[in-house]
Amino acid sequence: xxxxxxxxxxxxxxxxxxxxxRTVRDALVHERWxxxxxxxxxxxxxxxxxxxxxTSWGFLPVQNLGSVKAVDPFWLALxxxxxxxxxxxxxxxVWGALAQVLLVFGISEICIGWWRTxxxxxVATLAGTTYARVGLSLGPGHPLxxxxxxxxxxxxxxxxxxxxxxxxxxxxxxxxxxGAVVVLVMIGEVLVKDNLAGKExxxxxxxxxxxxxxxxxxxxxxxxTPLGRRPHPPDVRxx
Numbered sequence: 001x002x003x004x005x006x007x008x009x010x011x012x013x014x015x016x017x018x019x020x021x022r023t024v025r026d027a028l029v030h031e032r033w034x035x036x037x038x039x040x041x042x043x044x045x046x047x048x049x050x051x052x053x054x055t056s057w058g059f060l061p062v063q064n065l066g067s068v069k070a071v072d073p074f075w076l077a078l079x080x081x082x083x084x085x086x087x088x089x090x091x092x093x094v095w096g097a098l099a100q101v102l103l104v105f106g107i108s109e110i111c112i113g114w115w116r117t118x119x120x121x122x123v124a125t126l127a128g129t130t131y132a133r134v135g136l137s138l139g140p141g142h143p144l145x146x147x148x149x150x151x152x153x154x155x156x157x158x159x160x161x162x163x164x165x166x167x168x169x170x171x172x173x174x175x176x177x178x179g180a181v182v183v184l185v186m187i188g189e190v191l192v193k194d195n196l197a198g199k200e201x202x203x204x205x206x207x208x209x210x211x212x213x214x215x216x217x218x219x220x221x222x223x224x225t226p227l228g229r230r231p232h233p234p235d236v237r238x239x
Contacts, residue, residue, distance in 0.1 A: 020111065020173040027110045038114035039106040043098055045086045046158075050094045053087070062087060063154075070132040071151040077129050085125055087156040097157055104162045111169050120208060124164025127207030128200030129155065135199060150196045163201045164208040171212045 027035040049066065052058035066083035088097040108117040132155060138145035163186060170179030183205055190198040 016175050016177055020107075020169070020175060023173075024107055024110050036106045036109045038117065039102060039109050042086060042101050042105055042158075046088060046094075046097055046101055049083075049086055050088045050097075053090075066156060068129055068155045069152055070136055070146075070155070074133065078126075081122065081125055081129060084156045085121060085158045085161050089157040089159075090154055092157065097159075100162045101158050104165050105158075108165045108169055112172060117165060120165055120168045120211070121158070121161030123207050123211060124160045124204035127164075127203045128160040131200055131203035132196060135196075144199070146196060146199070153196050155196065155200070159197065160200050160204040164204040167205055167208050168212065 033040060049062055053062040066080050066087035068077045068080050068084045072080075086101075088094045105117060105121070108120070112120075132146065132150065135144060135146035136148070136151060140147040163182065166182050167179050170176065170182065186198070186201045186205060190202060
């Protein structure tokens with residue numbers, strides 16, 4: 001019994017995080033920062049936006065380039081969405097946004113590639129942006145609705161993309177328990193603090209889960225094979 005209780009957490013950790021850990025470790029050992037060029041660029045861009053938007057001359061240009069509000073026309077929100085991921089939220093510390101981008105975007109870039117990272121990140125962000133308009137149309141009396149005051153909430157930052165990417169990477173590397181924890185934490189966020197950001201995170205989760213289902217059912221064969229797992233050697237019979 002003692003041996004089982006001692007080794008079982010290690011077996012769980014190897015099964016849950018082993019392939020993901022090995023993939024990230026090997027990339028960083030062999031390529032170091034060259035493994036995450038897109039992530040480094042995203043961190044630098046976020047830093048620049050933070051510096052510029054806190055100047056007297058730069059606030060308005062940054063808002064015009066990357067600020068998304070539900071009151072805006074949808075076409076305008078779509079145009080601003082690509083940069084909105086890298087505009088730090090005004091009411092949150094910038095180090096939080098930088099840490100999210102560096103950690104989650106970096107792991108995703110290594111594990112699924114830079115372009116998939118951007119695609120999944122934008123899918124999650126657009127899901128949140130779309131939900132904001134649906135929630136406002138439902139009204140505050142609906143469980144999924146939003147109050148009218150959320151029309152002018154400045155909706156920027158990488159948080160929805162981070163949640164979506166974390167869930168997608170967990171699915172691709174079959175870290176299902178970790179993915180479930182991400183979902184439960186986001187649900188808890190809404191229960192504790194029922195605001196636009198929390199509900200947008202749930203919309204991002206729903207969108208990314210839909211992507212996972214589609215890829216698992218109709219995607220290429222490699223989508224159904226856990227990443228990071230070493231394939232079994234072929235069965236070569238000696239004649």
